[in-house]
Amino acid sequence: xxRARRGTVLIEFALVVPLFLLLCVAGIDFARVxxxxxxxTGATRTGLEYAGQSAAAAGDASGxxxxxxxxxxxxxxxxxxxxxxxxxxIGGTQVACSSKxxxxxxxxxxxxxxxxxxxxxxxxxxxxxxxxKTAVIRVTLPPPGGGGFGMILLPFYL
Numbered sequence: 712x713x714r715a716r717r718g719t720v721l722i723e724f725a726l727v728v729p730l731f732l733l734l735c736v737a738g739i740d741f742a743r744v745x746x747x748x749x750x751x752t753g754a755t756r757t758g759l760e761y762a763g764q765s766a767a768a769a770g771d772a773s774g775x776x777x778x779x780x781x782x783x784x785x786x787x788x789x790x791x792x793x794x795x796x797x798x799x800x801i802g803g804t805q806v807a808c809s810s811k812x813x814x815x816x817x818x819x820x821x822x823x824x825x826x827x828x829x830x831x832x833x834x835x836x837x838x839x840x841x842x843x844k845t846a847v848i849r850v851t852l853p854p855p856g857g858g859g860f861g862m863i864l865l866p867f868y869l
Contacts, residue, residue, distance in 0.1 A: 740829045744842065747827050751844045754783035755823050762793060762819040763848040769795050769819045779823060786825055794820045795850075817850040 758779040762769045776791040783789055796805050799812035808817060826839035 736830055737833075740831075740833070744827060744829075744840065747825060747842050748844070750783050751823050751825060751842055754779045755821050755844045755846050757782040758791070758793065758821045758823075759819065759846055759848040762821060763850055766817060766850055769817060769850045775819075775821060779821065783823075783825075788826045790824045792822045794822075796820065818847050819850060820845065820847045 758775045761778050762771075762775050768774070772793045775793045779791045780786075780789055795808060795817065797808040797810070797815055797817050798804065799806055799816075800814055801816060806812060806815075808815075822843065822845040824841055824843040827842050828839050829836065832838050
């Protein structure tokens with residue numbers, strides 16, 4: 712009886728361990744993809760913060776790409792694009808940034824993508840898997856009268 716019990720335990724072990732290992736590898740791959748997406752989100756946000764500081768920074772595509780790449784840890788295969796566009800009102804249609812209109816608002820869109828290799832080839836998932844992030848920010852203008860970035864000068868009446 713004891714020998715038969717050991718054989719049953721061995722068969723159960725042989726059936727369960729591969730499934731358990733497959734589940735572990737799937738969890739590790741999911742965590743790695745999620746981590747890559749979070750790193751790209753942070754790097755894209757860093758590029759947006761730089762681009763949104765001024766009109767000069769918004770047009771500095773190489774500076775934005777360099778900042779995003781260094782913020783992401785300089786991974787191989789990282790693609791960064793930045794596009795500047797304008798509208799004449801909030802939520803309005805896009806117009807050429809060189810056009811004249813009242814209340815023109817400038818935006819910058821930063822897109823990043825990174826090919827990601829999973830540990831094993833999963834069915835129904837492309838390999839490499841491309842992780843992409845895109846975000847838009849409104850370019851801020853310094854307040855009238857100078858004062859630097861982000862400083863609001865309010866008149867005080869005594």
